[in-house]
Amino acid sequence: MLQSRRTVPALAICALAVGIHMPAIAADGVSDDLVKIGVLNDQSGIYADMAGSGSTIAARMAVEDFGGKVLGKPIEIVAGDHQNKPDVGAGVVGRWIDQEKVDTIVDLPTSSVMLAVQEIGRQKNRLVIASTGGSSDFTGKFCSPVGIHWTYDTYGLAVGTGQPLASRGPWYFLTADYAFGHALERDTADAVVKAGGKVAGGVRHPQGNHDFSSFLLQAQSSGAKIIGIANSGADTVNAIKQAHEFGITQTGVQLAGLYLHITDIHAIGLEQAQGLLMTQAFYWDLNDETRAWSKRFYERHKAMPTMGQAGVYSSIVHYLKAIEAAGTDEAQAVAKKMKELPVNDFFAKNGRVREDGRMVHDLYVFEVKKPSESREPWDYLKLVRTIPGDQAFRPLAEGGCPLVKTGTN
Template sequence: MLYKHRAAPLAVVCTLALGGLHGPAVAAEPVSDNIVKIGVLNDQSGIYADMAGTGSTIAARMAIEDFGGSVLGKPIEVVAGDHQNKPDVGAAVARRWIDEDKVDTIVDLPTSSVMLAVQEIGRQKNRLVIASTGGSSDFTGKFCSTVGIHWTYDTYGLAVGTGQPLASRGPWFFLTADYAFGHALERDTAHAVVRAGGKIAGGVKHPQGNHDFSSFLLQAQSSGAKMIGIANAGADTVNAIKQAHEFGITQSGVQLAGLYLHITDIHAIGLEQAQGLLMTQAFYWDLNDETRAWSKRFHKRHGAMPTMGQAGVYSSILHYLKAIEAAGTDEAEAVARMMKELPVKDFFAENGRVREDGRMVHDLYVFEVKKPEESREPWDYLRLVQTIPGDQAFRPLAEGECPLIKSRH
């Protein structure tokens, strides 16, 4: 399905007031020099390139094309950058984009430490930051911002979807990437497991971009755990799962829980070794007619089916452009408020909404990876097990420690 919109005349630019937390009302002015510029910032060549990378840039361009290529009479442009999974690199790119290139919003942002660093820059410089592939639930928690929106998933949602239903199969041992995302994913999953009556046997941290998981897996096996929670992402997850099979850990009766998996990870692991894994997703290409239609268009350009993060980039940009049109300006706070007012309804989320803390609330899905003989065609990897309604999938607003919420309640 294509989403077409007729751009409003440039001359009709509304003046909106900024109030609330930011003192006296001021006029909302356009900030992009007659161009709406979107920056896709992610890992273009490293361990998260498959889940985001060039595929997210393609998704962004598709959203702009489907919207019509302009908004309020202004052309829409995309720039792409590689943050190399380093917060300092990501922050430097974000500052240059905003200060020199007049970028209006920065999207995608895998690697939570980068996502949180860019969130702070967006707060300081009044630019929208819309995270799709970055996961830490702290983004809309203690580090929330009036110009920060979390779109696709977060570590709380992954914990509810995968950790909670598997709690009783423990005790659990966590194999965790030693950076912000891994820490948040282990924390949120451990809380979900304990709330559901499960037990934690221990855990170990590993560096990002690790290649040899043998010592970590042996620690997990010797702990007496029955569940190993793989709290990492991308190539780290693929390598950990493959090596667990090579060392006979899964054959010994220990089950793996892939706490953060993308369809590209299953493609890399293969159904023979991935079969039976449970994974929580915000999107799957074969969910319904609309997801299939959009995903096949994406596949023609990218040569792979979209991850949930890439689909989220498309959806978030489409909603962002609708909000600019409705607000009559591309000023960040005015657009963020409009994004929270407008419902989200597309192939990605039929009944989504952006909450006051910036969390986009929508259904999540629990899938089981199929056996090789059950797959009918390339990329036919998942079987739907459960749909989790949005109000159950994401952390309650009052529990998030978002200062914006505390100050108003």
């Protein structure tokens, strides 16, 4: 999730505003005799369901399953609410690093916050592992030696949902007017055009919008056959519900929810969500491993995990394995090990972290079930296809990451 393009340079200012202080890091072993992980996300706003307290629960589960210690030192989880504001997020992270000695920051929905924190991590030598922030620019022009993108990005979402629907008619985008929305529209429009489709236009709305009537009517009057909903969280839920209320879907116009979570389907309901395609990095009912972990998560959270929450767990376990392998918690040494070690867990099989920081793994395209097809609560999706990781994410040479020295994928 992002801010308008003209505000991107301000992200560096947000990062610098918290002050640049390079802390002393032990060459070997654990600095400060403690590994402290900060879960930064939206705890009370439009992204609280897809991240929020659920991500904190997933992080604590990861630490518990790892044994509570790494290199003989304890692991601690702290959580913070960035309120979807880059300056608030930068302030929290600055305090965490300078005063509370936090070693790495994870989760990070709202791409403008994610990119601001990326700059702080670069300046202060702290790992930033994004799970729910989506802009593909994180591993593109804003890539960092200590920035890792774990779960999905706007390029992968575009490949999964945009390409299959490209030929069904002209597209019109209903886009959140901030960084994530812009990136999602851009990447999806590119995917649609490359697949032979056409884009009729688009309209942008403010984040946290409640009334989508005028935007939906503009989309309908454009003559488009596909309305690409390039927003997230409560905005997506409201837009889809209102499109049904206004009878837009009954006219033959199809909605394409470009960024959906299982919690969104739960909020919308199968009656209105049925038939939607959605691209996911994880689904609780995918196999025995995902079901087993998700059942444990559900017992604590009383909701099935989103792909971002599952990604938080997976990324932290991999981070701790990398500390163990590196023999230190120094950020660049750990990032190097994270890129060397394969990712094999319930979340991803044969995953790998590329030199630009992108964790490459399979993505899945699901169709939302009809109410009659659902067997139990949270049984919402059926698998349409699996996208191999090397096709799901942007080729390494095309992202514009300054760290990339080769043209390989």
